[in-house]
Amino acid sequence: MKRVLEPEVMDTWEETIAYDAMDFTEVNQAFVDEAIALGPDSATVLDVGTGPARIPILLCHRRPQWTVTAIDLSHNMLKLGATHVAKAELGDRIRLDYADAKSLPYADASFDLVISNSIIHHLENPLPCLRELRRVLKPQGSLFLRDLVRPEDLAKVERLVQQLGSDYDPHQTQLFRDSLCAAFTLSEIQQMLENAGFAGISAYLSSDRHWTAKQAWQG
Template identity: 45%
Template sequence: MTGQATMLQRQLEDEFSESSEEALTYDKMDHDAVNQAFVDEFLAAVESQGLGPRLHDGVNPLTLVDVGTGTARIPINLARRPLFVKPIVVDASEAMLKLAKLNIYASGLQANIVLKQANAHELPFDDQQFDALMSNSLIHHIPKPSAVFAEMLRVLKPGGLIFVRDLARPESTEGVEELVAKHAAEETEEAQQLFRQSLQAALTVDEVASMLKEQGVDPGLVTMSSDRHWTIAGLVKPV
């Protein structure tokens, strides 16, 4: 009798790193294509959900928060677009924020992005403050993601847009190594190891769907959006 293969279990990594070297390694990795895709797809979601006019309204612009901004590459990409949106971006890591400040100043967009240090478990914002919330590659760092999802939903207006993307954990160690070979073959060994650990720490689509359901949000908002990512995209309405 052949036993069933065991699903790869989640292996937690540090919630946030204060290592300047690790932050620099992350920032140097080639994320340009995935960051461009993230912003393009976020804006497409804004348009498809009826919020597009707010991007062109200088009197009543879209209010947006980016949770776990890292080194701020995504909000910089967004702020370069000819839109009325001034994202508030937060991260808990001083090492990441130091690089975020440098990147924002180097881009010349310091007047278009508001940077704050804050933990995703305790966002320094009012209830129902934002029209839209985005987050990329944060959740795999969080030991108890359901608490962060709850905090995200707290600061989002009823009917607001949530757009959250992260890595998806493969079913096996072999699956992890296949993705590392496919997407990080040209990176340094250190960068490859960071990617490997992130995949092992990530959630599956089913795990995310279950957490959304617990929060009273349609679990159908999360889908597998690439060979290595899941994405939550849509308006937050009671189930």
């Protein structure tokens, strides 16, 4: 199945609210559990494509010695994320920046841990983003990337969409369908990781709809 691009930025208020209303609690918690296992006890973290900042909040609740810089290209996502961060009383440990993952405004080797959950499929060409993640990650740093994987055909797309059940409205369901069609295959991701300089890091299927690539703290 050929890849079908979707917009890089989800920036209407309707899309922002619809996305935030989707129940990612279990998925986000699993992501946070794995991220914590990869990083050091005290860490500076970069969350790329943070959306409404749910993952940084979970991370900071679990790791008091971690600080998170969370970026997004959606003003509305950051606006909503700021309300969540304020409600969680974590404004001193979570910094929200409007920044482009393809050209990060941070110095080389700035972060102990770089994470990203479901940003890669939004990018027409993720290679500049991956190169930037490698640049700002410390040499001994941890990496944790996860995203959707593109199914082999439309029939598989529809089977995955049907698994959502009745918990999602038509707009939310279409967002998920579009994201599956915009995702990359496992072999495409692996090639991009290698081209970006992430030697020794292999992408693997971590569910029926996700790929993961990770590296533990080397310090």
